[in-house]
Amino acid sequence: xxxxxxxxxxxxxxxxxxxxxxxxxxxxxxxxxxxxxxxxxxxxxxxxxxxxxxxxxxxxxxxxxxxxxxxxxxxxxxxxxxxxxxxxxxxxxxxxxxxxxxxxxxxxxxxxxxxxxxxxxxxxxxxxxxxxxxxxxxxxxxxxxxxxxxxxxxxxxxxxxxxxxxxxxxxxxxxxxxxxxxxxxxxxxxxxxxxxxxxxxxxxxxxxxxxxxxxxxxxxxxxxxxxxxxxxxxxxxxxxxxxxxxxxxxxxxxx
Numbered sequence: 697x698x699x700x701x702x703x704x705x706x707x708x709x710x711x712x713x714x715x716x717x718x719x720x721x722x723x724x725x726x727x728x729x730x731x732x733x734x735x736x737x738x739x740x741x742x743x744x745x746x747x748x749x750x751x752x753x754x755x756x757x758x759x760x761x762x763x764x765x766x767x768x769x770x771x772x773x774x775x776x777x778x779x780x781x782x783x784x785x786x787x788x789x790x791x792x793x794x795x796x797x798x799x800x801x802x803x804x805x806x807x808x809x810x811x812x813x814x815x816x817x818x819x820x821x822x823x824x825x826x827x828x829x830x831x832x833x834x835x836x837x838x839x840x841x842x843x844x845x846x847x848x849x850x851x852x853x854x855x856x857x858x859x860x861x862x863x864x865x866x867x868x869x870x871x872x873x874x875x876x877x878x879x880x881x882x883x884x885x886x887x888x889x890x891x892x893x894x895x896x897x898x899x900x901x902x903x904x905x906x907x908x909x910x911x912x913x914x915x916x917x918x919x920x921x922x923x924x925x926x927x928x929x930x931x932x933x934x935x936x937x938x939x940x941x942x943x944x945x946x947x948x949x950x951x
Contacts, residue, residue: 697722698743698854698886703752705738712738713749714910722853723884725877725900727891730907731932737858739907740890744856745773756854774802777847777885779857779876783839785831785846792818792827795846802850817845821875837868841875848879855880857889861896873899894933897921906932 698720705713712735720726728736741747743754745761753760756772764772777798785794792814799810818826821841831839840860847855857876861869877900880887891897897904901918906929914929921933 697757698888699753699755699758700743701753701755703739703742703749703754705735705742705747705749712910713742715752716907716910716912717752718905718912718915720886720888721903722886723881724902725880725887725889726903726905727889727897727901728905728907729891729897729932730913733909734907735910736890736907740856740858740888743888744776744778745769774850775853777850777852777855779840779843779847779855779860781859781862783831783836783843785839785842787831789831790827791823791829791831791834791842794831794842795849798846798850813849814845817849818842820848820879821845836864837871840864840868840872844872844875844879848883848885851883852885855885855887857887857891859890859892861891861893866895869893869895870899876900897933 700716700718703713703716704711716739728739730736738747742749753762755761756775759768759772761769761772786797789797795814795817796810799805799813803810805813814827818824821844823838823841823845826834826838826842831842834842860872860876864872873896876887876889879885889896898918901921904916904918904921905912906914908928914924914926916924921929924930
């Protein structure tokens with residue numbers, strides 16, 4: 697679990713995060729959504745420890761990050777897996793080498809132990825025969841699965857995903873969403889996803905935090921988001937005719 701209390705972050709005179717309080721639960725897919733400029737990217741980077749913040753706290757399983765020693769912070773970082781928006785694979789490394797990279801950084805495993813673990817996670821994301829391929833030989837969806845394999849290779853307690861479906865077609869996006877949800881449930885990871893993809897919200901949004909102008913405007917689930925009368929949320933979610941129809945059908949069926 698990740699607990700956030702009264703989080704504030706500014707850049708000069710620009711107050712970006714204005715007192716956010718929420719929790720992200722273990723074994724659930726937690727989504728951060730909001731329009732551009734809402735503060736969701738800054739929020740994600742604070743959760744990752746990439747940005748310091750002026751007020752508030754972030755606790756990982758009860759450990760307040762800002763109060764930890766450098767060694768303790770390193771231990772927390774070793775428990776974090778990250779899927780970047782553009783996959784961020786190393787072009788000069790094979791897929792197997794990319795996945796092995798965190799093991800080289802954070803563990804003292806033997807080469808054979810690392811190879812066994814790489815084999816396991818690549819099989820888990822259905823890339824059994826991709827070890828020797830280069831990233832340039834992989835499709836966008838395949839690269840994203842490699843990024844997920846690399847993110848989970850260290851058995852992380854926390855998984856962060858920044859726009860994991862960016863640049864993918866709808867069918868591949870569903871595959872990636874389902875894979876993330878399956879892995880979250882299977883390994884009981886605390887997963888936090890920064891997304892603007894409403895299909896992802898409705899597919900896997902077990903916990904949704906909606907930000908607007910640096911404030912937590914609303915939080916709930918993919919089910920309760922249909923029922924909210926918060927105008928900012930409905931304007932964001934139902935900006936397309938498709939989701940307006942989905943909401944109307946849902947309300948009719950559950951009235």
